Amino acid sequence: MSVDTVARHGDDCARAEETVVLGVGAVTPEQVLTVARRGAAVTLSEGALLAMSESRRRIKDLAEDPKPVYGVSTGFGALATRHIPLRLRARLQRSLIRSHAAGSGPEVEREVVRALMLLRLSTLATGRTGVRPEVARVYAALLSAGITPVVHEYGSLGCSGDLAPLAHVALAVIGEGTVRDADGVQMQAREAMSAAGIEPVVLEEKEGLALINGTDGMLGMLVLACHDLRRLLSLADVTAAMSVEGLLGTDRVFAPDLQALRPHPGQAAAADNMTRLLAGSAIVASHAGPDCTVVQDAYSLRCAPQVAGAARDTLAHAERVASWELASAVDNPVVTLDGRVESNGNFHGAPVGYVLDFLAIVVADVASMSERRTDRFL
Template identity: 70%
Template sequence: MERMSTTVTPSAAPTPADPARTVVVGVGPVTMDDVVAVARHGASVALAPEALDAVAAGRAVIDALAADTQPHYGVSTGFGALATRSIPAERRTDLQRSLIRSHAAGTGPEVEREVVRALMLLRLSTLATGRTGVRPATAQAYAAMLDAGITPVVREFGSLGCSGDLAPLAHCALALMGEGDVRDATGTLRPAADALADAGLTPVVLAEKEGLALVNGTDGMLGQLVLALHDLDRLLATADVAAALSVESLLGTDAVFADDLQALRPHPGQAAAAAHLRTLLRGSGIMASHRGPGCTRVQDAYSLRCAPQVHGAARDTVEHARTVATRELAAAVDNPVVTPDGRVESNGNFHGAPVGYVLDFLAIAVADVASMSERRTDRFLDVSRSHGLPAFLAHDPGVDSGLMIAQYTAAGLVSDLKRLAVPASVDSIPSSAMQEDHVSMGWHAARKLRRAVDGLGRVLAIEVLTATRALDLRAPLVPALATGAVRDLLRARGVAGPGPDTSLAPDLDAVAALVASGEVLAAADADRTADEIGTSDRDRHLQVPISSGRTDLEAGPEPTEETR
């Protein structure tokens, strides 16, 4: 059978544009769906007329200050520790140009195209509020560059997350000036001046305040947060699918997922995960096979029994991060900022702590979900814990090693995820001659979360690969429709079932791609009704009542190690 593409992490190459979608950037915030559409799917971008009016009004304030004899930060002064230096009018174009050139100081590998497009859209959204003081022509040029698919080359290292993502945004502004390198709409690396010319665009000569307005924001870390949230909605639901496959193939019980038991601890994410697991295991012949009096098993291991609690806590962490992201999308981050009553004021809104914290929180949740997944995978391979399955699910144990080393790979990934869970936001390093003496490191938090999200998908893929092989070995017992559909998807895509050893790497990559694309989740959820999907995923966060989980039941005996 033809094997599918194994690309998991978005590359620098552009995805096909979505000509049917245009994101109109107005005075109000863009949505998370807008960010994904522009970043990943090449949606068109346009500025709303009311946004241009707001931009013009904000610019009028800056023009008035530029004519003032008193110094105004970012308009007629230097920057950072040089803020006390007054700059004469004839040198202010040089000031803005020098700001961008000096701040475009990134180094290291090229950042993914979708990340750059996300941060550009978010910077454009802030420009459109009229709070930054740029000229309408500058905002229009920025929108046109994004709409033309011209993506500035941004490097991995250079941002401290305060004052925002300076270096990444400076590389974007550099391209707007016709300098530096870009990827054009085909993904070809080119000088910015050439790409702009071919798109019919003219490089911008920046005026007062515009350099600051183009670089002083948390757009890089926020864009990566939005993309991670989009991916984690899918991956956490896929973690439920992997857990359901494991519970079923290890002859576990779904009784612990009962709604009344979950309601005793009324966390909305836990309720959603448990409801999803119940639906996924509905109608399983394997589950039914050990519900009778002949089954001697009392309780399953924590990695099976406590999946709703761990997956649910991760869901709740995602919901908190989504709340933060929604607020940030509505923000106008710049320094100084043009206020609604026409003042220009310095402020500290560029500090990335709110975003940096939740990026770190998510990395912790991702590592823990992956850790639990790897423990379920390991149970299949140990004859003392797999309930009748062959050692390492091998065809001929001893001659064949089966999936032994797949678990090693999962363990290595989980170890990496644990290191990535170390918070970046506590690691401030002063800069700019101690003027910027506390920074957020939000960009670093975003970069490590991006790697962690990819790792989680791969760990879940190994569990899915392992559990579906075990599912085949349980024949003639019949699986649930949902879990059987996942097994059938893998076989249809050429992923090997039980049999003599073959190279595992192609299968691991193929299943990872199926997880990343959402096809594993779609196969599992194909039998779910719209009502079930709406009440057991993130919408359920709005529907679960928060009531006491305590009852008047008498406490039982202290659990032993065997019955805990």
């Protein structure tokens, strides 16, 4: 990756005139960034609305069938074998949201909550959850109006997806809980929705379950983290090269033939960046002659491409995982393309959680190398 790919920080300013259209296909990282950080409005395609309507008809048919269907005519978890009478099902879905909206601690950042909302909406738009189009429209309306539910940092399980964060968002969708309006003012959800002309929804069979059964919070954080780290790794090469020059080091260790002895692609890219940045440096050249008595540079200079390169390769893996998850319809049960309603374990957060932990490790190591170079200057 070229150092020229570093984006301007000004790109992240709010541009509410943008609109993201969600269809039945995968949402892109750029769409997530546009909605989460630039305040874009969101709308649903006709294809998405049609897909939701068709799968909802299947759920309605099953709701009237005497055969039990998880989340439609039964309880949840250990109560999956308990039949729920028709008259109690709306109450059950509402109670599910209220019981799981039990987060605590500091508020989650607005951009993360907006990413979470968009990603849950993206899954709804696939038509694989059996949720009515009007429920999805409320999510889109909240995003477009800049209304952000208050979500707390602690309380999610991970193994069962982002239950608590998603439940706090769903609580706002039904007109309960607290939110922040477009100006950041905290207020009751019903008040903010009324001011924006948004009508809360009354949940029906399966809908409460579908709104909290996902990995959208952790995936939103992964997409944002990948974007930021991609930019920061370019800056890491710039600062490392400046440190080599400032500490009177050599660029010979970054030569392509030396990097080829250990052919990791990220390492080669970092070394190439540093070589080009140091090309023509009179300071580096002045210490490359036969009179120089330095045998080799310090670890934090000489190994900069190895660390930043390994971080790049780890990031590339994380971006692949994010792309797979962005193309997913995470819910349990799901409505398949041929109309079956099947239970599954796709809500488990392991694939996303693992790479988030992996990224935390490499970020700490890149920062540690930078700190050691700073120490040498001091």
